[in-house]
Amino acid sequence: ENTPRLPVIWEHYQECTCCSESFIRSNHPIVADIILDRISLDYSLTLMAASGHQAEAAKAETMKKYHGEYILCVEGSIPLGDDGNYCCIAGKSAKETFLEAAEGAKAIIAWGSCASNGCVQAAKPNPTEATPIHKLVKNKPIIRVPGCPPIGEVMAGVIMHVVAFGRLPKLDRLGRPKAFYGKRVHDTCYRRPYYDAGLFAETFDDENSKKGYCLYKLGCKGPMTYNACASMKWNNGVSFPIQSGHGCIGCSEEEFWDKGPFYER
Ligand code: SF4
Numbered sequence: 001e002n003t004p005r006l007p008v009i010w011e012h013y014q015e016c017t018c019c020s021e022s023f024i025r026s027n028h029p030i031v032a033d034i035i036l037d038r039i040s041l042d043y044s045l046t047l048m049a050a051s052g053h054q055a056e057a058a059k060a061e062t063m064k065k066y067h068g069e070y071i072l073c074v075e076g077s078i079p080l081g082d083d084g085n086y087c088c089i090a091g092k093s094a095k096e097t098f099l100e101a102a103e104g105a106k107a108i109i110a111w112g113s114c115a116s117n118g119c120v121q122a123a124k125p126n127p128t129e130a131t132p133i134h135k136l137v138k139n140k141p142i143i144r145v146p147g148c149p150p151i152g153e154v155m156a157g158v159i160m161h162v163v164a165f166g167r168l169p170k171l172d173r174l175g176r177p178k179a180f181y182g183k184r185v186h187d188t189c190y191r192r193p194y195y196d197a198g199l200f201a202e203t204f205d206d207e208n209s210k211k212g213y214c215l216y217k218l219g220c221k222g223p224m225t226y227n228a229c230a231s232m233k234w235n236n237g238v239s240f241p242i243q244s245g246h247g248c249i250g251c252s253e254e255e256f257w258d259k260g261p262f263y264e265r
Pocket residue numbers: 014015016017018019020075076111112113114115119120147148149150
């Protein structure tokens with residue numbers, strides 16, 4: 001209770017803001033507890049009351065006062081094309097503000113597939129040269145939390161680990177937290193017994209589909225996708241894509257947007 005709240009700067013670059021949307025729906029822990037009691041969210045253009053000059057001043061103050069101590073969260077990829085003109089905030093390019101904020105950060109969290117892998121903005125021919133953040137900064141620890149978006153409880157779990165233990169969670173060779181990305185969706189999918197038995201839906205509306213058979217022949221990428229969707233599920237454990245009748249499209253894997261088509265093997 002006496003631990004000072006961890007200062008956090010949360011940047012938004014080329015993204016759709018659904019990572020923030022996912023985060024604010026975390027129920028375990030409840031996100032209000034994180035934002036109000038555990039961290040000091042000093043800058044987030046989505047979740048802070050201030051805007052414009054006031055918001056930029058708050059960020060500048062945190063970067064100065066907590067140099068080397070704050071956590072930098074990044075939502076979105078960074079466009080390098082056309083001198084970075086595709087994404088500018090407060091008169092500076094995304095690259096400029098990212099490098100500036102990264103310099104004094106203790107660690108960086110790459111939220112979602114945009115910051116981790118470039119995501120759909122980086123789809124061929126990648127007109128803005130959308131770039132994931134680990135390609136721009138090499139001298140800071142970076143936690144990659146891919147998914148489009150990541151599960152809210154995964155995001156909350158990652159940030160709470162840093163708050164509670166003062167260090168990064170255990171990461172795999174790609175920089176993803178092992179606790180959430182250690183298994184494939186396929187490994188814990190409730191349709192797995194059908195896969196093992198060779199029982200597959202052939203179309204989205206056939207009898208096998210109605211019986212809940214495996215969606216592999218409809219393009220499910222669960223066997224190649226590392227994520228916790230099948231075990232933690234979404235919307236407070238209610239469901240996940242496969243339970244809703246659609247195969248996994250591999251949204252937490254690099255270049256999933258170019259590795260389609262989504263509806264064929
Ligand atoms: Fe949106 Fe997906 Fe990017 Fe998150 S990773 S900001 S959900 S496009």
